[in-house]
Amino acid sequence: MQTDKLYSTLFRSTFFLSMFTFGGGYVIVPLMEKKFVNELKWISEDEMLNLIAIGQSAPGPIAVNTSILVGYRMAGFKGAMVTVLGTILPPLGIMTVLAYIYLAVRDNALVNNVLLGMQAGVAAIIVNVVYNMAKRVVKQKKVIPVLVMVASLIAVIGLQVNILWILLFSAVTGGLMTIVDLKRRVHKEEAQ
Amino acid sequence: MILLELFLSFFQIGLFSFGGGYAALPLIEQELIHAQGWITSQQFIDILTLSEMTPGPIAINAATFSGNQIAGILGGIVATVGVTLPSVIIVQLLAYVYFKYKNLTMVQGVIQGVRPAVVALIASAGVTIFMTAMFGHSNWPVAIDEINWVSILIFAVGLLFMRRFKASPIQIILISGLAGGLIYSFI
Structure with missing residues (x-):
């Protein structure tokens, strides 16, 4: 494939996905999968699942991470730069315009009423998101993740501990659990 | 220099938000509202509302x-690049x-540990959002006569729509905006 064509397809695909998809990463990523696996057939289903797993293991927006991985997979660093630009340019443009409209109309009485209503709607969305996420943690039926969740909640709301300490503490816990888990697996294999 | 501070703040937000767009919310709250005092909790909700309403990743939005609110067009670009760079x-x-x-x-394994x-952390940002709405x-404490009963009603109906009828966030935002526009304008 010609490199020019590769870059332009990478850019156009990620640009349009970011431009027309509402709802953030959890909606964009499946569409990205459809585009690159089913339509373009550039990446196999298995490899795409691995890329998505890597994207979720890194910090930052999942849609951005996954697009960087697709670009990197297809054309290395340059490919990654092309896809990340494709993904961030649409929100950058749209939100810049919106920021000025917001400043101009924020004090209008009707706009204020609409936004006041939306605040309650957003509160409901966040409560729903947190409920679903917490349910997933509890459903694992493991003690330590639930303890980490409760301890973090107390630390951040009750004691107002800096978020970075909580992340560091939970990362160390996760690391230790993985080491214990790996050791256990080795023991099991030796016993067999 | 405001642009440099803005860049560093958003670099930090991008670097430590594990688990998608919502994970950035508590960091945005800690950094922009409490540490820097750049935005109020009202603006924080407005930002979240507009981010949900527009296409694209929520954290980028x-x-x-x-960034635009704090330091104009350049601010918007700097914040966006800052939040994206750790990912890159x-x-x-x-x-x-x-x-x-x-x-x-x-x-x-480490990421699995961070998730709970x-x-x-998202729940704590949720408390701020809920209280403000x-x-x-x-700010604690709150008084009973400060409660906005219309907000409680919209909140309850919104939650019901999502849990019972699987309504999407964008539908909830549009319906609650319509409800707010009608109820507050005619009462």
């Missing part, structure tokens, strides 16, 4: 919008390691 670096490092060793067990903490501010 929030960065561009708050770390994701490619991880990809390199993965393609070389085909193994990310340790990295994924992230839920708690219901009482008009997020």
Whole structure:
């Protein structure tokens, strides 16, 4: 494939996905999968699942991470730069315009009423998101993740501990659990 | 220099938001509202509302919008680049390691450990958002007569729609905006 064509397809695909998809990463990523696996057939289903797993293991927006991985997979660093630009340019443009409209109309009485209503709607969305996420943690039926969740909640709301300490503490816990888990697996294999 | 501070703040937000767009919310709250005092909790909700209403990743939307609020068009660009840069670096490092060793067990184990903490952090941002929506501010203590009953009603109906009828966030925002526009304008 010609490199020019590769870059332009990478850019156009990620640009349009970011431009027309509402709802953030959890909606964009499946569409990205459809585009690159089913339509373009550039990446196999298995490899795409691995890329998505890597994207979720890194910090930052999942849609951005996954697009960087697709670009990197297809054309290395340059490919990654092309896809990340494709993904961030649409929100950058749209939100810049919106920021000025917001400043101009924020004090209008009707706009204020609409936004006041939306605040309650957003509160409901966040409560729903947190409920679903917490349910997933509890459903694992493991003690330590639930303890980490409760301890973090107390630390951040009750004691107002800096978020970075909580992340560091939970990362160390996760690391230790993985080491214990790996050791256990080795023991099991030796016993067999 | 405001642009440099803005860049560093958003770099930090991008670097430590594990688990997608919502994970950036508690960091945005801690950094922009409490540490820097650049935005109020009301603006924080407005940013989230507009980010939900527009296409694209929520964290990018929030960065561009708050950057613009704080330091104009350049601010928007700087914040967006800042929040994206950690991804650009770390994701490619991880990809390199993965393609070389085909193994990310340790990295994924650490992320598994962070996830429950992230839920708690998002919940704490949720408390700020809930309080601001219901009482008009997020400072303890709150008084009973500060409660906005219309907000409680919209909140309850919105939650019901999502749990019972699987309504999407964008539908909830549009319906609650319509409800707010009608109820507040005619009462």
